[in-house]
Amino acid sequence: MDLYHVLTDDEGRLSDMDRKLAQLVLQDVDFATGSSISELAERAGVSPPSVTRFCRRVGCSGFSDFKVQLARMTYVGLRYLRPEVPTSTPEEVAEDILTKAQNALFHLHQQLDPRLLNEAAQILRAADFILAFGSGGNSSMISSELQNRLFRLGCNIHNSSDRAMDLMLAAGAVEGTVAIVSSMTGRDLDLVRCLELMRQRGVPTIALTQSGSPVARAAGLTIPIDLPEGRNIFRPTSTRYAYLAVVDMLANLVAYADRPRAIAVLRRIKEELVRSRDGDDRQLLGD
Amino acid sequence: MDLYHVLTDDEGRLSDMDRKLAQLVLQDVDFATGSSISELAERAGVSPPSVTRFCRRVGCSGFSDFKVQLARMTYVGLRYLRPEVPTSTPEEVAEDILTKAQNALFHLHQQLDPRLLNEAAQILRAADFILAFGSGGNSSMISSELQNRLFRLGCNIHNSSDRAMDLMLAAGAVEGTVAIVSSMTGRDLDLVRCLELMRQRGVPTIALTQSGSPVARAAGLTIPIDLPEGRNIFRPTSTRYAYLAVVDMLANLVAYADRPRAIAVLRRIKEELVRSRDGDDRQLLGD
DNA sequence: CCGATTCCGGAAATTAATTTTCACCCAACG
DNA sequence: CGTTGGGTGAAAATTAATTTCCGGAATCGG
Numbered sequence: 060m061d062l063y064h065v066l067t068d069d070e071g072r073l074s075d076m077d078r079k080l081a082q083l084v085l086q087d088v089d090f091a092t093g094s095s096i097s098e099l100a101e102r103a104g105v106s107p108p109s110v111t112r113f114c115r116r117v118g119c120s121g122f123s124d125f126k127v128q129l130a131r132m133t134y135v136g137l138r139y140l141r142p143e144v145p146t147s148t149p150e151e152v153a154e155d156i157l158t159k160a161q162n163a164l165f166h167l168h169q170q171l172d173p174r175l176l177n178e179a180a181q182i183l184r185a186a187d188f189i190l191a192f193g194s195g196g197n198s199s200m201i202s203s204e205l206q207n208r209l210f211r212l213g214c215n216i217h218n219s220s221d222r223a224m225d226l227m228l229a230a231g232a233v234e235g236t237v238a239i240v241s242s243m244t245g246r247d248l249d250l251v252r253c254l255e256l257m258r259q260r261g262v263p264t265i266a267l268t269q270s271g272s273p274v275a276r277a278a279g280l281t282i283p284i285d286l287p288e289g290r291n292i293f294r295p296t297s298t299r300y301a302y303l304a305v306v307d308m309l310a311n312l313v314a315y316a317d318r319p320r321a322i323a324v325l326r327r328i329k330e331e332l333v334r335s336r337d338g339d340d341r342q343l344l345g346d
Numbered sequence: 347m348d349l350y351h352v353l354t355d356d357e358g359r360l361s362d363m364d365r366k367l368a369q370l371v372l373q374d375v376d377f378a379t380g381s382s383i384s385e386l387a388e389r390a391g392v393s394p395p396s397v398t399r400f401c402r403r404v405g406c407s408g409f410s411d412f413k414v415q416l417a418r419m420t421y422v423g424l425r426y427l428r429p430e431v432p433t434s435t436p437e438e439v440a441e442d443i444l445t446k447a448q449n450a451l452f453h454l455h456q457q458l459d460p461r462l463l464n465e466a467a468q469i470l471r472a473a474d475f476i477l478a479f480g481s482g483g484n485s486s487m488i489s490s491e492l493q494n495r496l497f498r499l500g501c502n503i504h505n506s507s508d509r510a511m512d513l514m515l516a517a518g519a520v521e522g523t524v525a526i527v528s529s530m531t532g533r534d535l536d537l538v539r540c541l542e543l544m545r546q547r548g549v550p551t552i553a554l555t556q557s558g559s560p561v562a563r564a565a566g567l568t569i570p571i572d573l574p575e576g577r578n579i580f581r582p583t584s585t586r587y588a589y590l591a592v593v594d595m596l597a598n599l600v601a602y603a604d605r606p607r608a609i610a611v612l613r614r615i616k617e618e619l620v621r622s623r624d625g626d627d628r629q630l631l632g633d
Numbered sequence: 634c635c636g637a638t639t640c641c642g643g644a645a646a647t648t649a650a651t652t653t654t655c656a657c658c659c660a661a662c663g
Numbered sequence: 664c665g666t667t668g669g670g671t672g673a674a675a676a677t678t679a680a681t682t683t684c685c686g687g688a689a690t691c692g693g
Contacts, residue, residue: 074670076670093411096650106673111651126417130413148460156595164444168444173437174436196494196498203487299590300590303447311439312439393644394643395644396642398682409680
């Protein structure tokens with residue numbers, strides 16, 4: 060399924076010739092997708108049958124299928140293969156950012172476990188009160204986004220990006236509270252402390268973070284978001300798209316868990332908005 | 347080049363049969379990319395040569411090239427074609443959200459004018475002080491994100507999501523100020539008022555909004571973000587990804603406009619962060 | 634309304650590409 | 664040193680794509 064990983068041969072499954080081909084293909088994906096089997100074979104210095112065999116070994120049904128898979132992979136992964144393209148013109152910057160964002164979403168898709176997501180949504184749904192923590196430019200955006208999305212669904216929620224405040228909130232959490240935290244590095248020790256405090260007191264905790272990190276270990280339920288960091292492609296900047304998508308998903312699932320309530324609240328908010336504007340009702344359809 | 351638009355036949359350039367084929371292809375891209383020319387021809391009820399001719403007419407060199415182009419296009423646009431998949435299971439919700447987000451990015455890519463982007467970045471770069479406005483759950487995220495990204499690059503910037511405050515800030519803006527506003531609907535009349543106030547006073551204004559909207563008309567420079575709203579696919583929820591990407595691009599371009607300054611500021615911030623954490627230096631590499 | 638012309642699509646033939654078969658070589662191992 | 668297994672390329676076979684050519688339908692002019 061994941062052609063890219065097969066081609067990079069992480070497991071060493073490929074023979075010498077296969078590796079030569081894989082390298083050639085990765086080096087110039089456009090050529091590979093555009094050429095015929097014999098052109099590719101010639102450039103690689105092998106025979107056409109070898110190319111066919113190669114395609115089979117990497118999991119495709121034939122050369123034609125290989126090209127399609129390759130093309131499908133590239134759109135998302137092109138920059139990933141040649142990461143250090145210097146980006147300086149506005150076109151390049153735009154392309155680069157979009158590709159990285161799409162890459163982040165793509166990888167999220169590959170690793171996401173919907174059951175965990177759903178479990179988290181059910182916990183949030185059942186909460187009397189939700190605390191959303193996350194500090195630093197990136198995670199604070201996520202926690203405020205959680206607040207923004209969930210209050211519309213009838214959840215009582217407060218978000219905080221203030222570490223000192225977080226600790227107090229955590230220490231003072233009463234029964235019925237649920238905490239959801241975000242940390243891209245997973246190494247925010249104040250946050251870990253908050254999670255520990257709350258777990259001791261029986262407050263369910265959900266973390267959006269790197270798996271295996273201190274924050275992940277301290278949380279009751281972790282939704283792991285692990286984007287490859289190789290070659291500095293997945294910096295927080297692009298990782299945010301994945302986090303944001305997870306928030307979107309959680310909000311959707313919470314909404315679906317109790318549609319009537321969500322619809323009722325959304326409608327009230329919408330009415331209020333329409334009243335304060337020039338009849339524009341699009342702003343809030345959000346979900 | 348842009349296969350998707352040719353296939354949707356916006357210009358009515360295609361013949362009846364071509365349209366039939368285009369529709370079939372769009373309906374089931376997976377089948378089209380996976381099948382042979384005769385399979386596709388049979389399912390469409392046409393002859394293989396017609397398929398070849400069709401491929402030529404839509405700008406490909408042949409059927410094989412067509413499949414590759416299609417595969418390249420698809421990954422991003424797939425769900426757009428079958429939008430009303432009812433989403434209820436966690437898997438479907440996850441898939442749906444990711445696809446919509448990728449769609450939004452895809453469309454942004456298609457319509458974005460990098461020159462405008464660069465122009466905006468240069469204006470921001472030259473500003474003594476930047477005001478970032480945007481209210482409501484979505485645009486307030488964007489304005490706070492602008493603040494978060496640009497202050498790291500050495501820009502003096504303040505963001506506000508408070509309409510009353512916005513008006514005061516606009517009225518009081520001194521020379522050297524630049525305003526950048528975000529409005530997904532473009533119908534925020536308070537924002538329009540702010541823009542008018544500032545333009546009168548010679549304060550350059552940049553808007554991220556729908557083209558042709560009141561906000562767009564009131565702004566000095568508009569970076570249009572028009573995502574198709576048909577069939578409710580591009581609700582604000584997914585449009586945010588596009589807005590966020592534009593912020594990313596602007597931040598990048600501002601940074602590149604004066605690398606030394608950006609690097610110096612980033613380094614200072616990073617040092618501070620590392621000191622306050624357990625040596626984790628990844629959080630801020632942002633760009 | 635009729636005939637000619639043009640455009641378009643399909644059948645068959647042609648051509649090109651891919652895949653299979655088969656024979657060979659090299660390396661590893663008995 | 665021979666044998667066996669894995670892998671390779673040449674050639675053949677097969678399959679797929681494309682071109683050619685012809686026929687039919689629509690259109691326009693008479």
